[in-house]
Amino acid sequence: MNIDCPGTRIVIELDKIEKTYLIGESEVAILKGIDLEIEEGEFVALMGPSGSGKSTLMNIIGCLDRPTRGRFLLLGQDISRTSEEELARVRREELGFIFQTFNLIGRISVLKNVEVPMMLSDVPRETRRERALELLGSVGLAHRVNFSPLRISGGERQRVAIARALANDPKIIIADEPTGNLDLKSSQEVMSIMKDLHEEGRTIIMVTHNPEVTVDCDRVIRLRDGRILSEAS
Amino acid sequence: MLEFIAVGFKADRFKTLMSSLGIIIGVMAIVVMLSVGQGLYSGVSSQFSAFDLDMVRVMPGTFSFSMNSPQSRIAEEPAKFTDKDTKALENIVGIKNVAPETSANVIISFRDKNSTASVTGVDPKKEDDLKDKVALGRFLTDSDYKSIVIGSGVSEGLFRMKVTPGNKIRLYYQDHYVDFKVVGVIQEQQQTSFGGPGNSPNTQMYITHRAMKELLGRDNYYYGTFLVTVEDPAQTADVVERIKTDLKRYHKNEAYDATTARDMLSSLLSVLSMIQIALAGIGAISLVVGGIGIANVMMLTVKERIREIGVLKALGATMRDIRIQYLLEAGVLGLVSSIIGITLGVLISLAIGTLGSLPSAITPASIALGLLFGVLTTTIAGVYPANRAARLDPIEALRAE
Numbered sequence: 001m002n003i004d005c006p007g008t009r010i011v012i013e014l015d016k017i018e019k020t021y022l023i024g025e026s027e028v029a030i031l032k033g034i035d036l037e038i039e040e041g042e043f044v045a046l047m048g049p050s051g052s053g054k055s056t057l058m059n060i061i062g063c064l065d066r067p068t069r070g071r072f073l074l075l076g077q078d079i080s081r082t083s084e085e086e087l088a089r090v091r092r093e094e095l096g097f098i099f100q101t102f103n104l105i106g107r108i109s110v111l112k113n114v115e116v117p118m119m120l121s122d123v124p125r126e127t128r129r130e131r132a133l134e135l136l137g138s139v140g141l142a143h144r145v146n147f148s149p150l151r152i153s154g155g156e157r158q159r160v161a162i163a164r165a166l167a168n169d170p171k172i173i174i175a176d177e178p179t180g181n182l183d184l185k186s187s188q189e190v191m192s193i194m195k196d197l198h199e200e201g202r203t204i205i206m207v208t209h210n211p212e213v214t215v216d217c218d219r220v221i222r223l224r225d226g227r228i229l230s231e232a233s
Numbered sequence: 234m235l236e237f238i239a240v241g242f243k244a245d246r247f248k249t250l251m252s253s254l255g256i257i258i259g260v261m262a263i264v265v266m267l268s269v270g271q272g273l274y275s276g277v278s279s280q281f282s283a284f285d286l287d288m289v290r291v292m293p294g295t296f297s298f299s300m301n302s303p304q305s306r307i308a309e310e311p312a313k314f315t316d317k318d319t320k321a322l323e324n325i326v327g328i329k330n331v332a333p334e335t336s337a338n339v340i341i342s343f344r345d346k347n348s349t350a351s352v353t354g355v356d357p358k359k360e361d362d363l364k365d366k367v368a369l370g371r372f373l374t375d376s377d378y379k380s381i382v383i384g385s386g387v388s389e390g391l392f393r394m395k396v397t398p399g400n401k402i403r404l405y406y407q408d409h410y411v412d413f414k415v416v417g418v419i420q421e422q423q424q425t426s427f428g429g430p431g432n433s434p435n436t437q438m439y440i441t442h443r444a445m446k447e448l449l450g451r452d453n454y455y456y457g458t459f460l461v462t463v464e465d466p467a468q469t470a471d472v473v474e475r476i477k478t479d480l481k482r483y484h485k486n487e488a489y490d491a492t493t494a495r496d497m498l499s500s501l502l503s504v505l506s507m508i509q510i511a512l513a514g515i516g517a518i519s520l521v522v523g524g525i526g527i528a529n530v531m532m533l534t535v536k537e538r539i540r541e542i543g544v545l546k547a548l549g550a551t552m553r554d555i556r557i558q559y560l561l562e563a564g565v566l567g568l569v570s571s572i573i574g575i576t577l578g579v580l581i582s583l584a585i586g587t588l589g590s591l592p593s594a595i596t597p598a599s600i601a602l603g604l605l606f607g608v609l610t611t612t613i614a615g616v617y618p619a620n621r622a623a624r625l626d627p628i629e630a631l632r633a634e
Contacts, residue, residue: 091548117548120554
């Protein structure tokens with residue numbers, strides 16, 4: 001426990017987290033007791049082969065799924081037993097998502113995509129427009145605001161997704177293989193933005209397959225068969 | 234959230250239009266039904282207001298619209314009314330006046346030009362109403378034989394030259410003719426299309442029964458109608474019953490009927506309301522079909538946007554947010570379709586009003602009802618798809634292709 005350590009705060013605390021799925025008659029355990037603490041401002045990489053349970057773990061940390069057993073505290077709030085409504089609020093206000101496949105909404109403009117989280121938080125029209133323009137400028141996409149997401153490059157799409165993740169100024173960024181679908185140059189651009197976010201003091205949890213992108217991380221957590229294999233700094 | 238909906242419509246304009254067709258047609262049917270129904274209703278009522286609603290007509294055959302005695306129509310011969318019936322009717326308590334009339338359609342010839350009109354044999358003493366309406370000349374008297382009183386439409390309009398008292402006209406019936414001298418002209422009366430255009434009161438002519446008998450050339454002359462005026466309109470129903478039972482004595486196996494304009498009006502109005510119900514049924518069915526169509530398209534839309542819904546949920550949209558988005562989408566679709574349907578319905582009603590002879594009345598109520606049912610149906614149709622969308626598991630939805 002790092003409670004006695006001044007200046008640091010634990011934003012994510014997993015305590016014996018288990019997740020089992022019922023497939024037919026038999027229970028299949030995906031997570032078999034995960035203990036994990038992540039401090040405020042940490043940049044953590046999560047690695048592991050497919051089937052290791054890292055997606056399930058990310059879904060739980062991302063408040064999209066609930067653990068079968070164990071306790072999960074996010075910013076001091078017990079998430080394991082909270083309502084659907086409250087989970088949505090946490091995702092909306094405390095978390096920012098970046099996906100491997102960008103997941104932008106194709107039928108609305110780049111600008112509107114960045115505005116979506118603010119629409120859901122009932123931010124007034126003018127304010128959210130201003131903030132979206134500012135965020136798109138900061139990721140170098142001021143010239144793309146009125147484009148359809150379908151008409152820009154992969155690297156640009158992922159930068160739009162990052163701008164969207166930051167719309168409600170979340171403390172925690174959840175990135176699921178953010179460079180998985182990108183070429184080298186775009187990957188470097190995206191990682192440099194991630195590094196900037198880390199330097200701004202945001203907590204980042206990133207799933208990746210690529211060891212190269214973990215160089216900027218404070219910590220690499222390896223998962224295998226539903227358990228944490230090792231932690232390396 | 235409204236911005237999403239607007240963008241959705243823009244993207245699938247064709248699909249949206251097709252899916253709203255059912256609703257458009259349904260709303261249109263409702264508006265047309267209410268407008269035409271209302272128009273017919275007030276049209277029929279206003280035409281009947283020209284009649285004395287409490288005048289009892291006694292006629293041979295079965296006359297009422299009701300289907301109470303269908304077999305009598307086939308089995309019984311039409312009653313042959315004579316002066317015996319006039320006497321019998323005059324003896325019934327509560328009856329003020331009995332006017333026997335016999336009508337026929339004839340060819341009328343004036344200065345070698347021919348036309349058609351309707352002539353009625355009357356008893357001059359019993360036709361005070363007509364007497365009061367004479368505009369030119371005089372009405373018939375008992376001593377008249379080859380005298381004729383003509384309606385304003387016969388006087389003016391039937392021939393190039395005006396027919397006035399003193400003129401001679403010739404009436405042809407079947408293979409023979411009788412010459413008459415015009416003695417009077419009846420003033421113009423309100424046109425009622427009841428009974429068909431040929432029966433306009435303005436193209437009527439009146440002669441005595443004696444002359445009528447000669448014109449028809451029959452040995453056995455019968456009255457076609459008794460126009461019975463009752464003393465107290467409140468007693469009309471009782472008088473009608475008494476007429477029916479008293480005439481039985483003379484016409485045991487013959488069909489006759491006594492009815493008032495009021496009875497005819499109410500049976501006409503009940504036929505009208507049946508037509509209206511049928512039209513409403515058509516409207517309701519197309520709305521239901523339209524609603525199913527909307528529900529179908531909304532289900533497809535939800536399926537197509539399954540990933541988008543997953544993203545929205547991951548970004549923190551609540552079930553309520555998603556549900557409202559899709560309900561609103563259905564509602565807006567319903568509103569737009571209803572407005573199109575109302576516009577079409579109003580245009581069709583106006584077209585029916587001008588092209589057809591059917592009157593139509595577009596009332597605010599019909600527009601409001603069309604709007605209400607259109608929006609209600611689409612919103613209800615949207616409930617299931619919206620709930621499906623709201624209940625999607627974000628993890629599953631994000632995995633979808």
